[in-house]
Amino acid sequence: MEEEYAMADTSRLLGAASDFAHYPGAQNDAAAKEFLDRFPLPAIISALQTGADVPGLESALVNCLERVFQTKYGASLIPHFMPFVQVGLQAASQEVRCLACKTVSCLLENSDEMSVSAVKIIIDHNIYPLLLDCLVNGNEQVAAASMDAIKTLACFQGGTNIVFPASDNEVTHLRNLAAQCMSLGRVRVLALIVKLFSVSSSVASIIYSSNLLSLFEAEISNSQDTLVTLSVLELLYEMVEIRHATEILSSTALLQLLSSIISNASLESILRSRAMMICGRLLSKEDTYMFTDESSVRVVVSAIDGRLSSLESVDADECESALEALGQIGLPTQGAELLLLSTSPVARHVVYAAFDRQGRGKQLAALHALGNLAGEARSENSVILNGAAEETLRFLIYEAASRSPKLTPSGLFLSVLQQEAETRLAGYRLITALVARPCIETSKIGMEIRYSCCQAIHKAFTHSTKLMSDPSLAKIASKLQDAVRRGPYLARRHSEAQPVVMTAERF
Secondary structure, three states: OOOOOOOOOHHHHHHHHHHHHOOOOOOOHHHHHHHHHHOOHHHHHHHHHHOOOOOOHHHHHHHHHHHHHOOHHHHHHHHHHHHHHHHHHOOOOHHHHHHHHHHHHHHHHOOHHHHHHHHHHHHHOOHHHHHHHHHHHOOHHHHHHHHHHHHHHHOOHHHHHHHOOOOOOOOOOHHHHHHOOOHHHHHHHHHHHHHHHOOOHHHHHHHHHOOOOHHHHHHHHOOOOHHHHHHHHHHHHHHHOOOOHHHHHOOOOHHHHHHHHHHOOOOOHHHHHHHHHHHHHHOOOOOHHHHOOHHHHHHHHHHHHHHHHOOOOOOHHHHHHHHHHHHHHOOOHHHHHHHHOOOOOOHHHHHHHHOOOOOHHHHHHHHHHHHHHHOOOOOHHHOOOOHHHHHHHHHHHHHHHHOOOOOOHHHHHHHHOOOOHHHHHHHHHHHHHHOOOHHHOOOHHHHHHHHHHHHHHHHHHHOOHHHHOOHHHHHHHHHHHHHHHHOOOOOOOOOOOOOOOOOOOOO
16 A cells, blocks of 8 residues: 555655645635645655655644644544554654644544444554553654543543443553553643543543542652652642532542641651642632631641741741632631631731731732732622631731831831832732721721722722722722712712701790
8 A cells, every 4th residue: 555655756745745734814614625635645645754864854744733733634544544643652753752642632523423433443452552652652742642542532421431441440440541551640640630631520530539649649658759759749639629629629628638747847848839829729619618628727837837837937938828728718708717716726827927027029029918818809798707817817917017127017018019010019919908998997096097098099900000990900099089978977879868856946
């Protein structure tokens, strides 16, 4: 067959393939058909197999075929050339292997109502084991392309059964595959699991029931290789961003393992920082406490508190990560109250750092965290916390003021607003949440100073075209305007007519 389709004039094919591959914009079906009428697909594949010694030919043909198969017309031809896809997945050339993986994706993505047939083609030609081999043994580009193909396969009902075999003894079971790999291969298997986890909550549930999440736990527990542990933590950070992560991950031992990393002073600071950020993201969602036991959250909070309270010098980046994590945990109402209601409130770290100008990054992280705790990002009905938490918040802010030359909370906020732009914006967020609390200033002079502060900020907003035109600051501007309108003593928003009883005058 190679002789039948061998082409003498490879330079003509090289030039045409290069032109097709580098055509600006997307190629359509008509262009793909016209190209393949000039250069039949078997001839191109033959040249790809035999023309490795022609400079630039392989790259040109690979790039050309990738664009051909991205069209509906090109994808419709793939089922007729699956033996070549098989060969491509095992090729010595990494470029060809990458193309073969992408070709599988094109087959599946363009299958429409023929999805069952596409999955059957994958099964009949034993493609899935070859994709797994590309995952663990290919270069970075090949591994990424194979992951995309496997993720696409898992989106089909029949494909899910291939990716997650019923028997634990199957060679293609991801647990068995990971057990045979070196560290790089194991990390790639975990990266694939994260991609599959994002497909849907039902696929994520299969991953949980298949005990595949324990692979993450095993890698985290074995923290001897910092680079591997960091790679796994990065993957977990990606996973907790997935919408259904909280419900499923809360049933694992991940929070406990991450807490142990945070508490372990002998580990690299970057590992503790990443573990804090993962916990913060995982516990930042409104539905956190529907699925996560509060005692598990307290373990995390205690570990972060321990690091911030440590007498040892805490790395600046680690300190910022700890404050940011506390801010994430404090986003939901229950999390904010938990941080404020312990015997020695963990929120003290956030409040004190928010008004400490010794470290710019630390102060910035703390200001945003305090804004979260105070409810800037919560719905209007959820800004105010329970009575005890509000009292602790007020006490901590007053205590921070007493430690500074400013003496009053308003003085603290004014000092924040006299700093650079990023710090001022963080201050605006905080004030947006706090102006709803009349208890922060109770004395007449304190209320008046607070009002002057709000007036000054509002004036700065209205005189800045850049700030007024920034849609992300619209909510802050609206609340500042409301605070100014209500005056220093926070008049009620809606005054209603009240009946007045008077003594009748007699003549």
